[in-house]
Amino acid sequence: MIYLPFIRAHWRFLLFGFSLEGFSSFGQTYFIALFSGEIRAEFDLSHGDFGLYYSIATLASGFAVVWLGPKIDHIPLKRFTIYVLFGLAGACALTAATPIAAFLLLAFFALRLAGQGMMTHVAVTSMARYFTRDRGKALAMATLGMPAYQAFLPLLVVAGIATIGWRATYVSGGLLLLGIMLPLTLWLLRAGPPAEDVPALLPAGTAAPRRWGQRDVLRDPRFYLVMPAALAPAFIVTGFLFHQVHLVETKGWPLELWASGFAAYAAASLLATLIVGPLIDRFSATALLPFYLPMLAVGLFALALSDEPSAIFVFLGATGVTTGFSMTIIGALWAEIYGVQTIGSIRALSSALMVLASALSPGIMGWMIDAGVTMEDMAWMALVYVALGTVLLAIASVSIRRTL
Numbered sequence: 001m002i003y004l005p006f007i008r009a010h011w012r013f014l015l016f017g018f019s020l021e022g023f024s025s026f027g028q029t030y031f032i033a034l035f036s037g038e039i040r041a042e043f044d045l046s047h048g049d050f051g052l053y054y055s056i057a058t059l060a061s062g063f064a065v066v067w068l069g070p071k072i073d074h075i076p077l078k079r080f081t082i083y084v085l086f087g088l089a090g091a092c093a094l095t096a097a098t099p100i101a102a103f104l105l106l107a108f109f110a111l112r113l114a115g116q117g118m119m120t121h122v123a124v125t126s127m128a129r130y131f132t133r134d135r136g137k138a139l140a141m142a143t144l145g146m147p148a149y150q151a152f153l154p155l156l157v158v159a160g161i162a163t164i165g166w167r168a169t170y171v172s173g174g175l176l177l178l179g180i181m182l183p184l185t186l187w188l189l190r191a192g193p194p195a196e197d198v199p200a201l202l203p204a205g206t207a208a209p210r211r212w213g214q215r216d217v218l219r220d221p222r223f224y225l226v227m228p229a230a231l232a233p234a235f236i237v238t239g240f241l242f243h244q245v246h247l248v249e250t251k252g253w254p255l256e257l258w259a260s261g262f263a264a265y266a267a268a269s270l271l272a273t274l275i276v277g278p279l280i281d282r283f284s285a286t287a288l289l290p291f292y293l294p295m296l297a298v299g300l301f302a303l304a305l306s307d308e309p310s311a312i313f314v315f316l317g318a319t320g321v322t323t324g325f326s327m328t329i330i331g332a333l334w335a336e337i338y339g340v341q342t343i344g345s346i347r348a349l350s351s352a353l354m355v356l357a358s359a360l361s362p363g364i365m366g367w368m369i370d371a372g373v374t375m376e377d378m379a380w381m382a383l384v385y386v387a388l389g390t391v392l393l394a395i396a397s398v399s400i401r402r403t404l
Contacts (some may be wrong), residue, residue, distance in 0.1 A: 002278050015131070016188040017142025020081070020123040022149035022183045022282050023325075026092055026173040027115010029358060029393045030150065030241045030262070032108070034157045037245045038166040043101035047246055051366025053101070054242065057108030058116075058359030062352045064109075065117040066214075069348020072125055078189045081122055085182050088114035092174030096167040115349050124331045125347050129340045130193045133281065135332050138165055140277025143327040147269030147320060154259040155264050214336040222337065222403065225396035226330075229293055229389030230350065231357040233326045236296065236382045239361030240303070240375070248377050261312040265320035272324030285332035289397040290390065292329055295321040297386045304379035339402060 007014060025031045032054075040050050072080050091110030098107050121141050131138040160169035217223050240322060241245060248258045272295075299318030302311045334346050365378060 003137060003141070003147060003274070006134055007141070010131075010138070012188045012191070013126075013193055014138065014141045016185065017123040017127050017138070018145040018148070019181060019184055019188075020119050021143055021145030023088070023145075023177055024115045024119030024123070025146070025149045025153055026170075026177070027088060027111040027113075027117075027119065028146075029116070029238045029362075030244075031153060031157065033242045033244050033296055034259075035161065035166045035170070036242070038161060039104070041103070045101060046366075046370055047243065047375040048363070048366040049101075051242065051362035051364075053104045053170060054108050054361030055359045057105050057106040057359075058112045058362075061113035061117050062355035062359060064113050065121065065352040065355055068113075068118060069121050069125075069351060070214075070342075070345035072122060072344035072348075073342060076272050077122075077126060077193055078185070080109055080289075081185050081189070082182070084114060084118045084122055085177055085185065088119060089174040089177040091115065092170050092177070095169040096174075112355065112359075117351060118356070120327070121344075121347060123349050124327060125344045126193060128331055128335045128347070129343050132340075135335060136277040136280025136285070136328065138277075138330045139280075139331045140273045143324070143331070144270055144273050146327070147266035147273070147324065149266075150262045150269070151266035152263075154262045155256075158256065158259050201284060210339070211341050212346060213342060214345055217338065217346055217349060222396060222400050224291070225392050226333065226349070227353060229289075229393045229396075230326075230330050231354055232293055232386055232389045233296065233319075233322050234354040234357040235361045236300070236385065238358035239340040239378070239382075240315075242362040243365055243369060243375075245381070246369055250375055251311075253309055253312060257309060258312055261316040264313040265316040265323075268320030269324040270320075272321040273328055275326055278327050280328065280332050285329045285336055286400045288325075288329055288395055289333070289393040289400075292325050292393055293322065293386050293390045297383055297390075300379045300383045300386065304376045304383070 008318075036050060040047070045053075075083075087110070088373070091107065092116050094110050095107040098104055123145070124139065126140045128135060156171060160172065164172075244258065245255065248255050276288065279368040295318045299315040299322070302314035302318070305311075330350070331347070334350060335343055338346050368378060369375075
């Protein structure tokens with residue numbers, strides 16, 4: 001009930017953010033990884049080779065986000081979004097047309113930049129910028145697009161690959177972007193974004209808020225307390241989802257059962273997002289930082305300790321909760337600390353680092369797989385990282401509240 005008046009008042013703009021998040025799936029790791037078996041077989045690639053191509057392309061896309069992301073602060077939102085949509089549709093076509101293995105570098109770069117990088121950047125930045133009192137709820141509603149699409153896309157992809165092949169399946173993704181998301185964007189943004197729900201003028205005698213640039217943020221110690229934990233889902237979840245076919249094979253699980261587990265992922269992410277949005281508006285994202293990672297630890301424990309099929313749903317469910325927390329809490333946090341004047345630039349920096357983290361894990365884990373390291377051992381290693389990140393977040397929460 002807490003969301004209903006807000007949705008009624010702003011449903012067009014919220015649907016815009018929701019749809020962008022959902023359609024960004026075509027460039028997200030969980031989606032691309034579903035094609036890994038067919039792509040590796042066609043181009044005769046090992047796990048390490050495939051991960052290396054993906055990591056190099058994702059690293060390059062991370063640097064590109066640092067340059068492209070701040071432009072949302074200067075280009076009208078509708079025009080910027082159209083550019084991104086055409087970019088992702090082109091990336092889907094490029095992937096489907098890949099003639100040789102080396103061409104995957106360009107295809108993956110385009111998918112990661114337009115999908116994971118810019119589509120999510122537009123969705124989260126626009127929600128953080130145009131809402132203040134209800135920023136948590138706005139971010140929650142937008143980021144629900146990802147788990148909503150994750151609930152059904154993996155099953156559709158598996159079915160599509162089996163019936164029309166992996167190339168035609170990716171072409172279909174590009175056609176959906178141009179046939180559905182493009183006209184939907186034009187319609188939803190016909191009246192422009194909502195007016196900010198904050199006073200246009202500052203009270204007399206009040207100093208203007210500081211205008212934070214990327215260099216200022218990089219000199220701020222609070223940024224370095226938050227980022228290691230903020231990067232944890234990008235690094236850990238990306239790595240396991242990228243190598244999900246190998247994980248399923250070593251565990252002896254049917255791929256179809258694993259794909260169905262994304263429904264648990266989506267449901268958990270949806271529930272977590274709906275809960276955390278109003279909590280941010282009530283207590284602040286800063287106060288919620290210590291609760292950001294513990295559920296990821298639960299999922300990693302299940303992966304490390306069990307080969308039972310039920311572990312699929314524990315791992316993906318716990319990962320879904322973490323994902324729901326991630327985009328909402330971190331998206332609101334930068335606006336709380338640094339304001340919204342340059343939120344596109346600041347979030348571009350944060351997003352680029354997350355992209356870089358997601359770039360490293362497929363290659364590193366691929367090499368580890370080739371070297372004989374088990375998925376269970378990697379889960380234990382990730383648990384250590386999560387524990388250290390949680391300690392840093394507790395320190396960050398106290399430090400940020402003292403300086404705000």
